[in-house]
Each structure stands twice: as C-alpha cells, then as structure tokens.
Amino acid sequence: MTKKNDIRLVLMSATADITRYKEYFRDIGRGERVEVIAIPSSPRTRIFQRKVLYLEQIADILEMNSESLSTKYCSGVYADADAGLNPDVYQLIHKLLLHIHQNDPDIEKSILVFLPTYYALEQQWIRLLFSSDFKVHILHRSIDTDEALQTMKVSKSCRKVILATNIAESSVTIPGVAYVIDSCRSLQVYWDSIRKTEAAGLVWVSKSQAEQRKGRTGRTCDGQIYRLVTGPFYKSFDDHEHPAILRLSLREQVLMVCCAESRAMNDPNVLLQKVLDPPNSDVIQDALDSLVQIQALVKPTSPRGRYEPTFYGCLLNSLPLSFDASVLTLKFGEVGALHEGILLSIMLDIQPLPILQPFGHQALCKMFRDNYFDESGKLQVGKKEATLIGNLCAFQFWQRMFKDMYRLEYLKNVVSTQEATASHPSISKPEEVWCAFHNLVPGALNNISEIYDDVMSTLHRFRPSFLGKINPPMYLQPSEFHHACLHHEVLEIEDMNSLLLEAENPHLDSQMKCAATPYVSPTDFGAALTVVILQTLIKEMKTQLAEDKKVSCREQVPGYVKQAFESEMCVFFVRGSCTRGDTCPFSHSSRARKPVCMFFLTLQGCRNGNSCSFSHDSGSLKSSSMTSGICSQEDKATSVCCKKLLPAGGDGYILVMNDKNLQFSCKLCHYYDPSKIVACTPGLHSVEPDLVTNGILILQNVADPSHLIIGGEHKLPVPWAKLQRVLWFADFDSDESINEKVLLQKFFENIAIKTLSETLSNLQVILIMNNTKFVHLQVDRLARECFFFLSESFMFDEATLGWFTDTPSYPNGMQVSAPVAYLFNMHPPTSIQFGDYPAELRKGLRKC
Known part of the structure; x- marks a missing residue:
C-alpha cells in the first residue's frame, strides 16, 4: 500500500452488503475496477457446526405452550412490533440457561446472552444472582472490557455465563462459547430534534447483526444459537441495520465537509447526496442552520456561494471529541x-x-x-x-x-x-x-x-x-x-x-x-x-440550540400581541388542578407564556418533548451567558510581549539558556538591565564587545542543563534565590531534532529539582519555541510531569527580540506555525502530604 498509491483498500465484515458496495463503485473511472477478496479463516482440522433454533423449537425443548409465541415474547407478529423486553423474555432466558446446564455435562462450555441495555443486563443478572451453578460475567461499555475478559477464566466448578450488549458482536473475542442466546434486540442512537439531544431506543436487530452474533460460537466446538423470535418474525427483519447517517443530526458531518480544503468536497448539499445512503436534504439544511446559529459557519451571501467555516468552526471540527x-x-x-x-x-x-x-x-x-x-x-x-x-x-x-x-x-x-x-x-x-x-x-x-x-x-x-x-x-x-x-x-x-x-x-x-x-x-x-x-454553560448551549426557531409558537397565534409584563401560564390550570381561581398570580390564558422547563436545560434533557407543560422555546429561556459568544484566534505578536518576559520592577535576575549566538540576549539588553542577565550558550563563541561592555554575564559551552542547574561543572555567578526568570530559547537546527525532547526533559527535571529543593517560589520558567514543535515534543506534558503548569502564552515578537532559525512547518487551514513564548509556574506537591521532600532532595544533591 505504501508503494502503490493507486490502490484503495476497504476492510469490511463478512456480513456487510458487498453487492451494494460494488454497485456504488461501478462508475469509478476508466481503467479502474473493484475486486472483492475473501480473507480465509485460519486453517483448522475440523469445521464446527452451528445450529440455529427459533421460538418454535425452543418451546418444544422446554415443553412450553407454543401458542401466541410472537405475541408473548415479541409483542407482535412482524418486526414493526415494539422491541421492548417484558418479564416473560427474562424468564425464558433463565429457563434456557437451566436447560442447557442440565443437559450438557461439559461445564467448560460457556453461554453468551445478548441483551440490549444495561437495565436488561441487570434484570437478567438478578435472576441468576443466587444460583451456584453459574459464574456470571458482564460485558458493557461502562465496565472495563480488558479487565472483564481477564476474569473470564474457565471454572471447574460452575458454568460461565456472559451477559453482553452488542459490544460482544465484534469488538471482543470470548473463548469457549458453545451457546448463544440472542434476544434479537439492540439499542440504537438517534437525534431527537425535539429534545435537541441524542437519544436511544430499542429496535430489532437486522439479519446481518444476528449473523454476526451467531459467529460468536462454533469456533472451538459445535455451537447452538437460540434466537428469541419465531422463524416468520425473523424473516421480516431488515437485511442490514439502518445507516447512522440517516439517524443523526449531521452537525458534525456537515461541519467536517465544510472544513475540507478541496472545493470539490466542501459543499455538504452536493457531497452528502453522493454517499451510499443520502440523507434528507432538510436534515442537511437544519444542520447548516444550526452551525450558522452558533457561528461555526458563515452563511453564503449569494445564491452560488458556499457556507464557509469560521475559526471557531475549524477548531470544533479538529478536536478529538464529539x-x-x-x-x-x-x-x-x-x-x-x-x-x-x-x-x-x-x-x-x-x-x-x-x-x-x-x-x-x-x-x-x-x-x-x-x-x-x-x-x-x-x-x-x-x-x-x-x-x-x-x-x-x-x-x-x-x-x-x-x-x-x-x-x-x-x-x-x-x-x-x-x-x-x-x-x-x-x-x-x-x-x-x-x-x-x-x-x-x-x-x-x-x-x-x-x-x-x-x-x-x-x-x-x-x-x-x-x-x-x-x-x-x-x-x-x-x-x-x-x-x-x-x-x-x-x-x-x-x-x-x-x-x-x-x-x-x-x-x-x-x-x-x-x-x-x-x-x-x-x-x-x-x-x-x-x-x-x-x-450555566449547559443552559447556554441548550438555549443556543433552541434559538433555531426564529419565532416562538405562541407568537404565531393569530391576534397575539406581546405585552411588556406578561404573567407566566399556571401549570396547575393546564392540568385542571388549580384551586385559586381569579386569585392565582399566574395566567389562566392559553396564550400566556409558559414557564421555563428546567429539565430541558440539563445534560439529561426533557423526556416529554412537545407534551411538556413547560417551555422549550428560546423566547422563554433567559440566557445567563458566561462566554463572549464565539471563540476567536489569538492576535499577532506585538512588542508588548517583551515586557511579559521580564521580572516586574526590574529587581530579579534573568537566566537565558540555549542562546546559541547570543542574539536573543543581546536584544534583551535593550529592555532590561544587562548586569542582571546571565546568558548561556551550548557551545564556544567569540563574544561581541558590546555584550561585555554592557556587563552581561556569559557562560559558554553549557550543552547539558544539568551541569549548570544541579551539577558542579558550571557555577551560576549569582545566587539562585535572586533569579526570577529562566528562559529556554528552543531554537534547534534540523540535525539536533533527535536530542530536542531529551534536552527539554532534562531541563524541566533539573529546574524542578532545583526549585523544589531550595523552595524558589518566585521563579518562573519561560520556553520560547515554534508552537508546532511544542506540540510535537509534547512539552506541556513534560512540564506537568515536573510540576510546572502553563499559565500564559503569546506570540513571540521576532522583529523586536530576534529571528528564529528553526524552520516552521506549513500549517493546514487556520492552524498556526510561529514562535511562541510559553510561561510556566511551579505548583509543588504539598509537604503535608509528602513530608519534607525538599530536605531529601538537598541531601541527594550533596551526595552528587
């Protein structure tokens, strides 16, 4: 793949609809073709059999009444029935587990039960809680999967039962599963346009999902699959699950498309209509309107224009979060x-x-x-x-x-x-x-x-x-x-x-x-x-979403006139339970303003939707905004940044490290007392006469920061207690890139040891380097591991303080690549918690 860039590889499950994919890529271009390659299973000396049983066969096995099986266990005859789980289903699973255990003496053969929700897992677990025949394990995204799998050792005294959601369909491999009990239900996430949040509901699985669950057994032994639906009911299932792109709000996807650099791809109305399952154009437009509302996109000014992402929109799209x-x-x-x-x-x-x-x-x-x-x-x-x-x-x-x-x-x-x-x-x-x-x-x-x-x-x-x-x-x-x-x-x-x-x-x-x-x-x-x-911020976000409705429903009522002082509607009157009559301080008018729904403004959201007695309209929501409205990009560097690098009042000393040609130290002399600047170079250089005349203190050949900070090879000409700033000028050449991270790690570790051992509370560490290099070397993390926390950062003014030789990378889109000054403050661990560690550090340093 690395040598032939004309190959595109799509990896998919064996249960995927390959025919649709081939049809979709049918017109990909002259001289190109789609090939389907089946990856064979690992060679086995024996092919194990899998047997599928439905409710009809299960009823015979358990000697149950076979009448109205679909109505009792599936709430209907076809897959348009409610997918909810009633107590009869849990009881049926329990009977099946007991039947399997009693009829198969090999207790090393495990049973995997598919259930749709955490609540369903709990209900089934409760029924097995006091059974000594089973060792029950749970697989759910709220439980650490690796830890759960480590505990699934074969027991010699009881049979292993795994209760799992669809995380066990393909995400994990469970050894020793001989039986699968499939409830044929799944939890599906969708966008609730009324509650303005993602919601979840129970649905019947597709045939491809059922086949995926079937594949969890028959790997090391013959397997049996019990599907808790009738044969005809199963045949009414969809072949494949409903595509996620048809269920979601598409805000995230639309923003990603708009942020694409290629003009051929950054129009969501065009691109999303070309996908395998095109979403409704109204949903795309709703997503665009919502993104414009929160200022992530700018609306086109002409009919032929396109939605353009703002800086805020590009940043939202780039974060590794939902x-x-x-x-x-x-x-x-x-x-x-x-x-x-x-x-x-x-x-x-x-x-x-x-x-x-x-x-x-x-x-x-x-x-x-x-x-x-x-x-x-x-x-x-x-x-x-x-x-x-x-x-x-x-x-x-x-x-x-x-x-x-x-x-x-x-x-x-x-x-x-x-x-x-x-x-x-x-x-x-x-x-x-x-x-x-x-x-x-x-x-x-x-x-x-x-x-x-x-x-x-x-x-x-x-x-x-x-x-x-x-x-x-x-x-x-x-x-x-x-x-x-x-x-x-x-x-x-x-x-x-x-x-x-x-x-x-x-x-x-x-x-x-x-x-x-x-x-x-x-x-x-x-x-x-x-x-x-x-x-407060959750309320602000919910209010912004509600403001998509430009005019509230109450203002659309014919003859409605907005009054300056309007009483809120009496909720008890709406319910028919207000006993105050004309003395009620709230309005009994159907046109009155509804009180705000407090649940709507929480993370959970209001579950009542349009039937809620309280208001979800932006006109009724009083926004107590904490933020300025839109996240903006930092301003360009100015000469003011120079003052932020210097100690207040001009009393403290400045230690400049890694200043190769002393250019930065020379510039700094114009803004601060040269006699209070100590400059270190990593090599030997001829010193300019002006620097000597100004009285700047110069230490040469300080390649290793530890030699100056905690070692004895170089001695600082001023007491450390008088230092207020340590500046590391991280201007590396390309041939030094391998050692950059090691040097920076050493620098932070040694300055931390010095600061902690001598309690240098006024010392501030300042790093000056290209921001892309700062990210690449994970400097923020290196500093935190040594108790230094970033408190301030700003663009470094090269015109005033000297030009960088470090070659900047070329940023994408609205990203930045420029030298930045990073200011770190030490937050030492408390001696109340960790004892007199400064004395321990000093003792260790004296032994060196």
Whole structure:
C-alpha cells in the first residue's frame, strides 16, 4: 500500500452488503475496477457446526405452550412490533440457561446472552444472582472490557455465563462459547430534534447483526444459537441495520465537509447526496442552520456561494471529541476553566469512567461516587451532572495523590542516579493496587490522560485567544490538601447482604479498602464552582440550540400581541388542578407564556418533548451567558510581549539558556538591565564587545542543563534565590531534532529539582519555541510531569527580540506555525502530604 498509491483498500465484515458496495463503485473511472477478496479463516482440522433454533423449537425443548409465541415474547407478529423486553423474555432466558446446564455435562462450555441495555443486563443478572451453578460475567461499555475478559477464566466448578450488549458482536473475542442466546434486540442512537439531544431506543436487530452474533460460537466446538423470535418474525427483519447517517443530526458531518480544503468536497448539499445512503436534504439544511446559529459557519451571501467555516468552526471540527463535547470544551476555555472543561468533555464521550461501578449494586455505586462528590448538599445537581463532577474529582484525586507521589519519587531517583530515562518506567502494578484501594479504574484514568493531551495539542496548533491566560487546574487548590489512607476497611457481612454483594465479584470479595472517606470533601478541588460553571454553560448551549426557531409558537397565534409584563401560564390550570381561581398570580390564558422547563436545560434533557407543560422555546429561556459568544484566534505578536518576559520592577535576575549566538540576549539588553542577565550558550563563541561592555554575564559551552542547574561543572555567578526568570530559547537546527525532547526533559527535571529543593517560589520558567514543535515534543506534558503548569502564552515578537532559525512547518487551514513564548509556574506537591521532600532532595544533591 505504501508503494502503490493507486490502490484503495476497504476492510469490511463478512456480513456487510458487498453487492451494494460494488454497485456504488461501478462508475469509478476508466481503467479502474473493484475486486472483492475473501480473507480465509485460519486453517483448522475440523469445521464446527452451528445450529440455529427459533421460538418454535425452543418451546418444544422446554415443553412450553407454543401458542401466541410472537405475541408473548415479541409483542407482535412482524418486526414493526415494539422491541421492548417484558418479564416473560427474562424468564425464558433463565429457563434456557437451566436447560442447557442440565443437559450438557461439559461445564467448560460457556453461554453468551445478548441483551440490549444495561437495565436488561441487570434484570437478567438478578435472576441468576443466587444460583451456584453459574459464574456470571458482564460485558458493557461502562465496565472495563480488558479487565472483564481477564476474569473470564474457565471454572471447574460452575458454568460461565456472559451477559453482553452488542459490544460482544465484534469488538471482543470470548473463548469457549458453545451457546448463544440472542434476544434479537439492540439499542440504537438517534437525534431527537425535539429534545435537541441524542437519544436511544430499542429496535430489532437486522439479519446481518444476528449473523454476526451467531459467529460468536462454533469456533472451538459445535455451537447452538437460540434466537428469541419465531422463524416468520425473523424473516421480516431488515437485511442490514439502518445507516447512522440517516439517524443523526449531521452537525458534525456537515461541519467536517465544510472544513475540507478541496472545493470539490466542501459543499455538504452536493457531497452528502453522493454517499451510499443520502440523507434528507432538510436534515442537511437544519444542520447548516444550526452551525450558522452558533457561528461555526458563515452563511453564503449569494445564491452560488458556499457556507464557509469560521475559526471557531475549524477548531470544533479538529478536536478529538464529539460535537457537543467540543463546544463545551471551548466554552470552558472562554471562562478560564480549560483543564476542567477538557476533562468533563472527555467524560461525556467515553466509557468506562474513572469511578468503579460494581455491576448490579446501585447503592454501592452511589457510595463510591459520594466518596468523591456528594450532591446531597446545598447544590441542586442533576444525576448526570453529579456523575460527571464525581468522576472529575476522582481523576483530580488520582493526579494529586498517586501521580504526584510517583512524579516526586521519579525526581528523587534522578537526583540519586544523575540520569533521566527516555520515558517514565511502568507503574502498572502499584497503580492497579492503589486504584483498587480507592475504587478507581486505572485504564479509564490513563485513557482520559491520553485524550486530554490530544485535545491540548489541537488547541496549541490553532491557538485560540483563551490560551493567552490559563488558570491552573482547580485540583491544585487548596494547596494544603491532605489524604492519609486509614486502616484497610473490610465490608461487614450485614453490609454485604444489604448491598446484595456477589461473593465472587473481583472488586467486592472482602477486598481491603481505604476507610479515610470521603476522599474529596465538598470544599476541595473547586467542585462547587465547577458545578455552577457546568450548569450555566449547559443552559447556554441548550438555549443556543433552541434559538433555531426564529419565532416562538405562541407568537404565531393569530391576534397575539406581546405585552411588556406578561404573567407566566399556571401549570396547575393546564392540568385542571388549580384551586385559586381569579386569585392565582399566574395566567389562566392559553396564550400566556409558559414557564421555563428546567429539565430541558440539563445534560439529561426533557423526556416529554412537545407534551411538556413547560417551555422549550428560546423566547422563554433567559440566557445567563458566561462566554463572549464565539471563540476567536489569538492576535499577532506585538512588542508588548517583551515586557511579559521580564521580572516586574526590574529587581530579579534573568537566566537565558540555549542562546546559541547570543542574539536573543543581546536584544534583551535593550529592555532590561544587562548586569542582571546571565546568558548561556551550548557551545564556544567569540563574544561581541558590546555584550561585555554592557556587563552581561556569559557562560559558554553549557550543552547539558544539568551541569549548570544541579551539577558542579558550571557555577551560576549569582545566587539562585535572586533569579526570577529562566528562559529556554528552543531554537534547534534540523540535525539536533533527535536530542530536542531529551534536552527539554532534562531541563524541566533539573529546574524542578532545583526549585523544589531550595523552595524558589518566585521563579518562573519561560520556553520560547515554534508552537508546532511544542506540540510535537509534547512539552506541556513534560512540564506537568515536573510540576510546572502553563499559565500564559503569546506570540513571540521576532522583529523586536530576534529571528528564529528553526524552520516552521506549513500549517493546514487556520492552524498556526510561529514562535511562541510559553510561561510556566511551579505548583509543588504539598509537604503535608509528602513530608519534607525538599530536605531529601538537598541531601541527594550533596551526595552528587
């Protein structure tokens, strides 16, 4: 593929409709053709058989009444019937499980049961809870799949039963499955235009999905598949599932098309009509109108014009998040809570979340969450918002406690060995133990960290204006935060009974837990402020969506005249239950303004749609906007940036490192006292007489930052306590690119060790480098691993302070490629939590 760029490869499941794909690419061009290549299965000495049974055969096996099977278990005769699950279906599955177990003595043969929702999994699990014949496992996106699969070992004493949603159709391979019970239902996500949010509903699977589920067995032994529909009912299924492009709002897809650089592709009205399943043109237009409303697109000014993306639209399209999560991230950035906004937005998109959710134990799930955020206080928080804030606090607790402890130990190791490793060593086992001790999922925490870095990288490539000033993460406050793990708490027997704890659950089997609860108090990590910001921004987003309706329904009523002081409609009167009559302070007129629906303005949204007694119209929604309206790009560099690099008042000293030809230091002398500037070069150079005359202090041949900062090879000519700025001028040549990251890592590690050991609270680190290089080298992450957090960044004024030799890359679209000054502040770990570590560092340095 890398050598022949004229080949396009499409990988698809064996159940895909290959004929449609071939037909779609029929007119691809002269001299081109479509070939279908079947990838053979791995060679096996034996071909195992698969037998499919429907309700008719199941009724015979279980000796059930075979009359009205479709009505009882499928709510109808054909696939247009309601796909809901009634108690009879759960009972039927339970009978089937018992029948299989009693008639097949080989208990190593596992049973896989497909159910559509988390609630359905719970209902079936409850029926199996007290059975000693089965070991039940759960596969659902809210549960860490890798961990769940690791626990699925073949048991010699009981049969393994896996209850799974459609995640088990193709995402995972489960060994030893001999039986599949297929409820033939699935959960399908669609765009609810009334609630202005994505919703989900139960649907019947397609025949291709059923075949995919069938393929989960018959791999290592003969398999049997029980489909809980009748044969005729199954025949009425669609051959393939309904395409997602016909079910979604298409805002994300339309924006992506509009942001395409090619003029042949960036018109959604044209391009989307050429896809395999073209969406309705009205849906495309609704998406365009919505994107114009939030200022992600600019409407064409002429009939032949096209919708053009704004900077805000291009940035939304580039973030590695869903559409709504991207909008929320940028709004948080606008109000100065960027770190919290990114994390909350990621948690909107992913599963599992950091806080452990023991399946089937709702009381225990709530207890685990309350240890990080208890919403039962003064704040009125919705369930979904409370879950997000709780998991945010859990992530912050992990950073503040475990990660900071690890970072500190790593720096101590650097001091003792005088060496930095290319990457931090693996900490998987200690992390697993610590997370289990505090009811956290390590895989989820690390997944969030990786996505966080990706989001930050995108922001630094585009440089929105709010990157100019970044507040530190709220979990750094209060600085005296302390948590001491108490004795290992073991759940008492009566607690186990009250919570219906399963004896063999790996997270609940008399595991020792930290008893120092709550781990995070309501006053820690700025949780209360984050709740207020989240609620306000969600209202703002919902209001923007509601404003798509230019005129509210009430204003379309003939004869309606808007009054200056109009009473809200009495909700009780609408329901026929108002007893106040003429004394009621609310209006009993059908034309009165409805009160605002508070559920509509939450993450969950209002479930009542048009039948809601309250208003969903933008005219009734009072927007308390926190943001300026649209995310704009940073302004170009000006000479003002020079003042931001200098200590206030002109009292402190400046240390300039990696200034190869001393050009930058020479320029800096025009704006600051030269006698208070110490310039370091990585090599030996002839020094200009002007620099000597000005009194600038010059140290040459400082190639390794550790030699100056914590080593003895070079001695700083001024006390470190007088330093207020350390500037690293990262202007690398192309042949030095291999060593860039190693040098920067060494620089941050050594300056962190120096700052922490001598408590240099006024020292600020400033990095000057090309923003694309900043992203490529993951400098933000390198700094955070050494307790430095980016507080400010701005375009570097080359005309005033010297030109970069570092070759900039050519940015795409509205991305930026230019030298930027990055200002970092140290936020040291608390000595209350980690002891007198400055003394330990000083002791280690004296031994070097």
